[in-house]
Amino acid sequence: xxxxxxxxxxxxxxxxxxxxxxxxxxxxxxxGRSASREYVRHPGAVMIVPIVENVDGGWxxxxxxxxxxxxxxxxxxxxxxxxxxxxxxxxxxxxxxREETGYFATSWGFAxxxxxxxxxxxERIDIWFARGLTLGEQDLDEGELVDxxxxxxxxxxxxxxxxxxxxxxxxxxxxxxxxLVAGTWxxxxxxx
Amino acid sequence: xxxxxxxxxxxxxxxxxxxxxxxxxxxxxxxGRSASREYVRHPGAVMIVPIVENVDGGWxxxxxxxxxxxxxxxxxxxxxxxxxxxxxxxxxxxxxxREETGYFATSWGFAxxxxxxxxxxxERIDIWFARGLTLGEQDLDEGELVDxxxxxxxxxxxxxxxxxxxxxxxxxxxxxxxxLVAGTWxxxxxxx
Numbered sequence: 506x507x508x509x510x511x512x513x514x515x516x517x518x519x520x521x522x523x524x525x526x527x528x529x530x531x532x533x534x535x536x537g538r539s540a541s542r543e544y545v546r547h548p549g550a551v552m553i554v555p556i557v558e559n560v561d562g563g564w565x566x567x568x569x570x571x572x573x574x575x576x577x578x579x580x581x582x583x584x585x586x587x588x589x590x591x592x593x594x595x596x597x598x599x600x601x602x603r604e605e606t607g608y609f610a611t612s613w614g615f616a617x618x619x620x621x622x623x624x625x626x627x628e629r630i631d632i633w634f635a636r637g638l639t640l641g642e643q644d645l646d647e648g649e650l651v652d653x654x655x656x657x658x659x660x661x662x663x664x665x666x667x668x669x670x671x672x673x674x675x676x677x678x679x680x681x682x683x684x685l686v687a688g689t690w691x692x693x694x695x696x697x
Numbered sequence: 698x699x700x701x702x703x704x705x706x707x708x709x710x711x712x713x714x715x716x717x718x719x720x721x722x723x724x725x726x727x728x729g730r731s732a733s734r735e736y737v738r739h740p741g742a743v744m745i746v747p748i749v750e751n752v753d754g755g756w757x758x759x760x761x762x763x764x765x766x767x768x769x770x771x772x773x774x775x776x777x778x779x780x781x782x783x784x785x786x787x788x789x790x791x792x793x794x795r796e797e798t799g800y801f802a803t804s805w806g807f808a809x810x811x812x813x814x815x816x817x818x819x820e821r822i823d824i825w826f827a828r829g830l831t832l833g834e835q836d837l838d839e840g841e842l843v844d845x846x847x848x849x850x851x852x853x854x855x856x857x858x859x860x861x862x863x864x865x866x867x868x869x870x871x872x873x874x875x876x877l878v879a880g881t882w883x884x885x886x887x888x889x
Contacts, residue, residue, distance in 0.1 A: 506762065506764075506771040508842070509762065509763065509764040509771050509842055509844065510764050510771070511764050511766050519712055519714055519717065520711055520712040520719060522711055522719070522721060522735045523721075523733065523735060524735040524817065525711065525719055525735045525736075525737070525817060527712060527714070527717055527719065529714060529715075530766070532766060534842065535842060536842070538839075540839075541715065542766040542767070543714045543715060543716040543717045544717075544766065544767035545717070545737065545767075545817070570698065570701065571701065572698075572701040572702050572703050573812075573815035573816060574703050574722070574724060574734040574736065575734070575736035575737075575814075575815060575816065575817060575818055575819045576812050576815050576819060576821070578815075579698040579701050579702070580812070580815050582815070617858075617860045617863070618860065618863055619863050619864075619865050619868060620765075620768050620772070620863045620864055620865060621813045621814045621865045622767075622813045622814055622818065622820070622865070623765035623767060623768050623770075623772050623774070623864050624765060624767065625716065625717060625737070625767060626767055626814065626818075627767045627768060628814070629768070629863075647730075647732075650700070650701055650726065650727060650728070652701065662876075665872065666809075666876070666882050668809045668810065671809070671810055671811050671812045671821075672811075672812055672815050673811050673812060673813045673814070673865040673866070673869060674865070676811060676868075676869045676872060677865060677868045677869060677872070679872055680857065680868060680869070680871055680872040680875070683872070683875065683876075684854075684858070684875075690858050
């Protein structure tokens with residue numbers, strides 16, 4: 506792949522906001538030319554797919570409705586949040602699940618990492634599945650208003666098909682869920 | 698959903714780069730408090746999932762390997778690109794398919810829209826499937842270096858499972874492909 510790799514030759518901070526932190530780097534292309542690359546530096550995030558098991562073995566997924574200002578819509582999504590400085594991915598997943606939904610989980614499965622926007626953000630989102638849920642109390646950040654509800658995997662997949670779900674991370678969780686339910690993919694579950 | 702909606706009360710341009718265009722808006726929350734929201738304004742984009750049909754009816758997908766500087770990796774992904782001012786989504790899909798891969802398609806199917814980052818970008822990506830491909834010539838932008846290759850849906854799904862594919866839009870294309878191949882989801886195909 507060496508014929509594709511770009512080498513950093515310089516970097517300028519474009520802007521540091523309360524949340525957005527943007528840079529413009531200059532790079533040397535494999536063909537020797539130079540180019541500039543503008544992007545947002547992001548601390549990384551986690552998504553949690555919380556599964557409540559029915560007595561019949563069926564699954565209920567814990568989901569959220571939240572107004573997302575940049576897209577001007579109430580968005581159906583799985584719980585997610587930014588990693589704090591020095592925080593481990595699984596610790597972040599446990600914290601975000603508790604804060605946003607009030608749930609604690611006894612069993613966790615790591616499904617992988619996704620990059621939401623490879624063209625202009627460093628963000629990576631670790632995908633965690635959570636089972637063995639018990640309910641405590643929500644503890645939302647100031648200004649974070651979230652409706653928590655449950656849906657079956659079949660409902661979620663129908664919402665992905667018909668355009669109700671447009672959030673990228675949640676669509677990707679649906680790919681994992683479809684294959685976990687079918688038994689074509691599996692996760693290693695960690696207790697604790 | 699009215700109890701979740703945020704109302705814009707002000708807007709400041711944070712930064713206008715060659716590519717990134719960022720804002721900080723102030724909003725009134727449903728509980729009457731105010732908050733600020735920082736985000737990138739994006740013109741919107743398309744992804745194309747190009748399908749070559751084998752004589753046996755099997756599918757080969759036209760994919761790309763491209764170095765994506767913000768994530769520092771060669772990324773396996775489907776062709777995609779930003780919508781030009783005033784350009785229709787399907788026209789953009791046709792243009793990007795031709796420029797990036799050299800292919801023309803006779804049949805197009807619209808699968809829906811995804812939002813890659815609902816928390817800090819207005820970006821939406823329209824998902825187009827393309828069939829009836831004939832090969833012309835690549836016409837890449839200056840500084841755009843792309844390897845084009847083909848893979849089967851089964852290979853793509855394995856790469857999604859094992860972490861080879863981390864690009865969000867491409868993982869979402871895999872959800873659609875899995876269901877199209879299985880016949881559980883379908884598309885309306887437009888000729889032209």
